[in-house]
Amino acid sequence: MLRKEQNEYVTRTGAGTPMGKLFRRYWLPAIMAEELPENDCPPVRVKLLGEPLLAFRDSKGNYGLVDEFCPHRRVSLWFGRNEECGIRCAYHGWKFDVTGKVMEIPSEPDDSPFYKRVKLKAYPLIKVGRVLWTYMGPPEHQPGPPEFEFATVPDNQSFVSKRWQDSNYLQAMEGGIDSSHVGWLHKATIESDPLFTKTKGNDYTVADPKPVFEVVEQPSGLYIAARRNAEGGKYYWRITTWIMPYYTQIPPRGGHPVHGHFWVPIDDENCWTWSYDYHPTRPLSENEVAAMDNGEGIHCKVDNTFHSYANKDNDYLMDRGSQKSGKTYSGVEGFAMQDASLQESMGKIVDRSLENLVPTDMGVVMARRQLMAAAKALTEEGKEPPGVQPHTHRVRSASVVLAPDQAFKEAAKDVLVVRPGLAHASV
Ligand code: FES
Ligand SMILES: [Fe+2]
Incomplete structure (x- = not known):
């Protein structure tokens, strides 16, 4: 949980606020x-x-x-x-x-x-x-231009969309670094969505609903690793990358393109949820692009003001039959609105003083701490925040299976950085 004044500190990004000064350095x-x-x-x-x-x-x-x-x-x-x-x-x-x-x-x-x-x-x-x-x-x-890998591959290897979200940026971003919800909220959709389906990683995700989290600092933010059981006593690791202050890379699945988000405050009560997909070594296929255009994967069908057709005014097209049958877990279709429906249901700025956090929330806790510490160091000591320097953007998410005695940070260190010409490590 956060005290009310901490919650104010970390969610307000207008000009002159500490977090506003932090965001204005990127x-x-x-x-x-x-x-x-x-x-x-x-x-x-x-x-x-x-x-x-x-x-x-x-x-x-x-x-x-x-x-x-x-x-x-x-x-x-x-x-x-x-x-x-x-x-x-x-x-x-x-x-x-x-x-x-x-x-x-x-x-x-x-x-x-x-x-x-x-x-x-x-x-x-x-x-x-x-x-x-x-x-x-x-x-x-002003730093050099961004070097996020999705933005530096040729255009035919990437796809970008955005949608308006009716909530503060932080509760939206916290969804992006909380991979424990995937095996619940998205459990049916990871099997039915064409951009996620048929991977070994999905089987591990659904079979083990009690992931163990390890969170490790990296120069631009965090590696947030969720460990689930694989066969033969091994572990399946999903390692999410968070780059300060707003950028996440979701661990990949099988041969699918890699995806992620950035959450950018419109104002304190609304944010842009940007969604990208890319493949480091090949053009996206026609079928993949058609699916993304159609709002599948992490994308979403929006009108010409970038508002989703499924939204809070129509209860996100909630389908209780689909919830009951298990076709979707929550009754809402698609990853994007499954996430947004719940994040917007918290209210514009969630009151974090009422939370009861558990160990699977460790990534969320550490990201909040890093944001507040960076804003404090910038505003009180003039210290440059992590993730400003463009070369620190060149990290990757990964999904790997490791022996039980291997620490993910060591065993996966080569695949957690951009390797030009080589694909992501993905299961
Ligand atoms: S020129 Fe008069 S208001 Fe713009
Ligand atoms: Fe989600």
Whole structure:
């Protein structure tokens, strides 16, 4: 559990809060590259860490992420005209470039002091893989671009989707590092979903509902390992990677693509759940991409505002018959909404002072501790947080079977880092 003040500390990411300062030291996924498909295309509203912003792509292909609101009289620049290398406000025609510099104030003479005095807030926006990333922190601390493996493989080896989640980022992320729920909530779906089915790892997951957790620090966050019984006295290990402050890699299953999430605060009560799949050594097959497009695996069918069709207003299309028959464990279809239905049911920001944590929650406990410790060290001592440096992103999740006397951290150490040209270790 967390005391109420600790819960406040770790869940609030607005400007000026300790956790907000921490998040602002990392590149954050802002929007999918496909949302700005061509030069001078319509701009896209996006709220991140409580800040309303507008992404646009200018006539030369430069990306910009600026304050959504015009510094003249604060109307939304979303209504503006994206033309001739800038976004022009629809109200009185003020125009800004991707860096937020004022290009034109039509009512003013060319030498008006307002050209120097006024600036539109702007953050860098860069394309790495299929995602446009932004950095909202102090410019002098801006790190090199992200090096997560899913974003550095060729585009035909990866797939990315996102959905709006009606909860604080932390309870969503805690679901991603809690692999003890998989053998319960997802137990039927791991067998029926085309992107998970028919692996030995599934058999181990379902057969042993009492995983033993070992959590080990790594330079950018944690390795969170769940140990289950395999045959012959051996152990099946599922090792999840958590990279601070928001990124997780799920341990792979058989020859399926590897997947994971990042959870990015929209504001304190909502977050973007990003989901990615990739294969380190081969293009995704047509069938795999079709399944992902269809909302299978960890993805989900969404409308054009990225809200899921199954949502709390329709009880996530709960099917009690399917719950009773065991076709799904909870009655909700699909990994994404199975997770989101329960995480959103906790309320916007769950009251962690009411929890009763057990040993299988060790990964959750350690991730909270690391987040709070990093925010404290940053804000009180100016210490750079773990996971900021891009080379520390080059770690992998893994699933392996090991002899009972082998420590996972030692025995699996070679497969827990990115090995170019070699596939993930997967069972
Ligand atoms: S409010 Fe934007 S130009 Fe006047
Ligand atoms: Fe889940």
